[in-house]
């Protein structure tokens with residue numbers, strides 16, 4: 454009987470998972486091992502671009518990667534499905550039945566064998582149990598949500614434009630963003646960038662003065678991951694644009710078009726976006742007996758193997774990785790997912806060769822926050838800049854843009870990656886600045 458090939462199953466083709474299957478496919482190909490990627494979506498878009506997709510300043514169709522084509526190119530198999538359970542004894546995972554938009558079953562419940570399993574399913578927004586969040590807020594967790602937000606935003610802008618044309622001088626679009634971290638700040642700035650351009654796209658009397666964005670942060674200041682000077686600079690930039698920044702403001706309840714705060718104030722809003730932190734998806738709690746940390750995150754050792762099972766690894770936003778000498782787990786960022794994917798690749802190769810596994814070493818390269826085309830602020834870290842260095846302006850913008858370029862190269866390889874970067878430049882020139890459909 455022919456010997457079964459080693460089967461490496463990666464669940465989640467996001468910032469970390471897609472880079473990992475590309476490397477595994479390139480290294481082992483189909484002949485040596487069976488590399489399988491499972492994702493609940495058919496396409497990948499780099500999550501840090503979602504606020505641009507939501508505001509309409511990025512056409513996701515141009516940046517999306519179809520898993521099917523990518524799999525053929527890099528020698529792995531793609532399976533469209535959502536993980537439902539893990540049987541650690543039988544070493545299998547089961548995916549939930551897949552339905553089309555009319556509720557008709559496309560693929561039934563499906564079981565896949567694994568020798569090694571990597572969980573890279575990302576995270577979801579943490580609602581911290583605040584009543585009304587799931588019912589009344591929108592999230593920016595994937596492309597469908599970003600598209601839905603853009604459609605609602607455009608409708609609100611069209612309504613306001615029409616109201617002004619018919620004599621209502623007070624009409625405006627009110628957006629409340631809960632969470633003053635990078636996602637909330639970037640979205641707030643991007644909305645003003647889009648609003649400035651809408652006049653040229655048929656909304657003749659609409660401009661940024663008809664947009665009222667409130668950015669609501671429970672902590673004493675926005676951008677807690679940056680140092681205070683940079684956070685103040687970002688706050689100033691946002692206020693110059695017209696954003697109403699409310700720090701020290703606890704949201705206690707959401708209702709339809711209303712945000713209630715701890716002080717008893719009610720902020721009325723046509724659109725509410727919840728961007729107040731990340732936790733592991735709820736299904737993680739029921740899919741297996743893997744040990745979880747606070748916020749439904751899978752506890753991993755420094756080798757990135759789960760503490761419960763040597764054959765199961767976890768990376769990125771769904772993993773809780775506490776390294777010796779650090780007080781906080783590795784932060785949920787694209788650079789963490791990227792670095793973890795690299796280490797898991799190394800460790801999977803070493804495991805097959807019978808070599809000891811390596812421990813994860815997190816290199817904090819700093820963090821950057823883009824205020825759309827208005828500004829970029831952040832800090833860079835590393836030997837090259839001699840420790841931690843504050844940056845803003847074009848240096849920060851260049852580094853920020855290069856992060857996505859590095860991701861493109863990581864998932865497409867050098868030649869195709871560089872080709873796509875050049876194509877991106879051409880698209881910026883020849884394509885419309887806003888996507889309004």
Ligand SMILES: Cc1cc2nc3c(=O)[nH]c(=O)nc-3n(C[C@H](O)[C@H](O)[C@H](O)COP(=O)(O)OP(=O)(O)OC[C@H]3O[C@@H](n4cnc5c(N)ncnc54)[C@H](O)[C@@H]3O)c2cc1C
Nearest residue numbers: 465467468469493500501535536574575769770785786787
């Ligand atoms: C709007 C926004 C802006 C951001 N900006 C930045 C930034 O500027 N810099 C930065 O470092 N980080 C940023 N982040 C965070 C960064 O995007 C994440 O830390 C990073 O994407 C995590 O990578 P990951 O591989 O763990 O998961 P993800 O990239 O989230 O990928 C998870 C994948 O798993 C799939 N999946 C989920 N559940 C299942 C399931 N049950 N079954 C099968 N597949 C599943 C999803 O479809 C997805 O493809 C931002 C995030 C958002 C939302």
